[in-house]
Amino acid sequence: MKDAYHIPVLLNKSVEGLNINPSGIYADLTFGGGGHSEEILKRLSSGKLFAFDQDSDVTENVR
Numbered sequence: 001m002k003d004a005y006h007i008p009v010l011l012n013k014s015v016e017g018l019n020i021n022p023s024g025i026y027a028d029l030t031f032g033g034g035g036h037s038e039e040i041l042k043r044l045s046s047g048k049l050f051a052f053d054q055d056s057d058v059t060e061n062v063r
């Protein structure tokens with residue numbers, strides 16, 4: 001994630017609420033600055049995460 005484009009709200013609480021399966025498949029439909037996606041990816045071993053956002057400038061935040 002690039003410099004603080006957006007500070008995720010309730011990051012840990014919301015990601016913990018997902019009860020992530022390390023091999024599961026997930027979608028972030030409001031990618032924004034990538035904060036939630038980054039935290040989800042930390043919890044995946046063989047799973048997949050698909051991220052989308054309607055704002056074209058968010059592509060600058062993707063590694």
